[in-house]
Amino acid sequence: MSNIIEQFRKIGIIPVVVLDDAKDAKALGKALCEGGLPCAEVTFRTAAAEETIRIMSQEFPDMLVGAGTVLTVEQADRAIAAGAKFIVSPGLNPDVVRHCQSKNMPITPGVQTPTEIEAALGLGLDTVKFFPAEPAGGLAMIKAIAAPYVNVSFMPTGGISAKNVRDYLAYNRIVACGGSWMVKNDLVKAGEFDKIQEMVAEAAAIVKEIRG
Numbered sequence: 001m002s003n004i005i006e007q008f009r010k011i012g013i014i015p016v017v018v019l020d021d022a023k024d025a026k027a028l029g030k031a032l033c034e035g036g037l038p039c040a041e042v043t044f045r046t047a048a049a050e051e052t053i054r055i056m057s058q059e060f061p062d063m064l065v066g067a068g069t070v071l072t073v074e075q076a077d078r079a080i081a082a083g084a085k086f087i088v089s090p091g092l093n094p095d096v097v098r099h100c101q102s103k104n105m106p107i108t109p110g111v112q113t114p115t116e117i118e119a120a121l122g123l124g125l126d127t128v129k130f131f132p133a134e135p136a137g138g139l140a141m142i143k144a145i146a147a148p149y150v151n152v153s154f155m156p157t158g159g160i161s162a163k164n165v166r167d168y169l170a171y172n173r174i175v176a177c178g179g180s181w182m183v184k185n186d187l188v189k190a191g192e193f194d195k196i197q198e199m200v201a202e203a204a205a206i207v208k209e210i211r212g
Contacts, residue, residue, distance in 0.1 A: 001106045001127070004064075004085065004086050004106040005106075005127050005153070005175055007039075007064055008039075008064075008155065008175045008176040009175050009176060011037055011038070011039045011064065011176060011207070012037075012169055012176050012177070012204075012206075012207030012210075012211060013037055013165065013169075013176060013177050013178075013179055013182075013203045013204070013206070013207055014037075014039050014040075014041050014155070014157075014176050014177065014178045014179070015032055015037055015039060015040050015041065015178075015179065015180070015182060015183045015200065015203075016041045016043060016068060016157060016178045016179060016180040016183070017040045017041065017042045017043065017052070017180070017183050018043050018045055018046060018180070018185055019042070019046060019048045019049070019052045019188065020046050020048055020185070020189070021048055022048040022051035022052045022055055024188050024191075025048075025051070025052040025055035025056050025059075026055055026056075026059050027191075027193045028040075028056075028183065028188060028193065028196065029055070029056040029059055029060045029063060029065075030059075030060075030193070030197075031193045031194075031196045031197040031200060032063070032183075032196075032197075032200055033060055033062075033063055034197055035182075035196070035197040035198070035199075035200025035201040035203075035204060036200060036201055036203075036204030036205075037182075037200050037203060037204050038060070038062065038063045038064060039063065039064040039065070039066075040056060040063070040064075040065050040066070041066050041067070041068040041086075041088055041178060042056070042065065042066070042067055042068060042084075043067075043068040043069040044067055044068065044069045044070055044071070044075050044079070045069050049067065049079075050078050050079070050082045051082070053065055053066075053067060053079060053082040053083055053084050054082040054083055056083075057082065057083030057084075057085075058083070064085055064086070065083065065084060065085060066079075066084045066085050066086035066087060066088060067079030067082075067084040067086075067087050067088065068088040068089075068178075069088070069089070069090060070087050070088065070089050070096060070107075071089065071090075071093070071096070072093075072096065073095060073096055073099045076096055076099055076100055076103075076105070076107075077099075080103060080105055084105070085106070086105070086106045086107070086108070087100050087105055087106065087107040087108070088107070088108050088109075088110075088129055088155075088157075088178075089107065089108070089109045089110055089129070090110045090129075090131050091109065091110045091111075091116075091131075092109040092110065092111055092116050092119055092120060092128075093109065094119070094123060096109070097109055097120075097123050097125070098123065101123075101124070107125075108125075108127055108128060108129045108155055109125070109128060109129060110128070110129040110130070110131035110157075111128045111129065111130060111131075112130065112131070112136050113145070114145055114148065114149075116128075117145065117149055117152060120152075121149070121152070126151050126152055126153065127152070127153045127154070127155065127175060128152065128153075128154060128155070129154075129155045129156070129157060129178070130142055130154045130155065130156040130157070131156070131157050131158050132157070132158025132159060133156035133157055133158040133159055133160055133168075133177075134158055134159025134160065134164075135158065135159060136158070138156075138159070138164075139156075139164075139167055139168055139171060142154050142156060142168075142171070142173070142174070143171065143173075146173045152173070153173055153174070153175045154173055154174050154175065155174070155175050155176055155177070155178060156168055156174060156177055156178070157177065157178030157179070158178075160177050160178065160179045160181075161179065161181050162181055162182075162202065162203065162206065165177050165179065165203070165206060166206060166209070166210055169206070169207060169210040169211060170210050179203070181199070181203075182196060182199035182200045182202070182203050183196060183199075183200075
């Protein structure tokens with residue numbers, strides 16, 4: 001898990017990908033890698049997720065490809081079989097966490113409250129997703145709940161954009177931020193992968209600006 005966390009920290013912004021058609025996986029993976037964010041959290045919100053993970057993992061072996069919105073053990077197994085290198089969940093399901101741990105698969109479950117953080121700690125985790133970040137109080141809320149848990153790090157997702165990501169990245173308890181603004185579905189559907197690469201490069205430049 002620590003190796004994955006260090007990779008997340010280095011990348012800084014994790015593109016959250018929702019693909020309706022896996023035929024776009026290769027072009028999108030290329031845009032992410034060449035734009036400077038060689039990572040994708042492919043959400044299990046569509047039927048194309050599993051194949052998207054498989055294609056990206058095969059075409060770009062050095063890319064950090066994982067699965068997001070994993071709600072069940074069965075989805076976790078499908079993601080792992082497809083080549084996912086990490087699992088992310090919107091909430092904290094102990095069964096899914098334990099199952100991933102049994103497979104030595106890094107998992108970052110979502111939390112919002114001190115009680116959920118303590119549940120994560122009880123499962124042996126020290127890095128959690130904070131979701132949905134902006135609606136749940138944003139950076140101010142993260143700083144408030146981080147205070148008592150000095151060894152916990154956060155990966156906020158939800159409502160984060162090019163306008164506010166700098167503030168999140170500047171806080172040392174944040175490993176990385178999840179965001180979808182640079183991989184919007186309408187750009188993918190329009191085949192505007194050059195535009196996506198350009199926006200990915202802008203996001204990567206923000207990480208470098210804040211973290212060096």
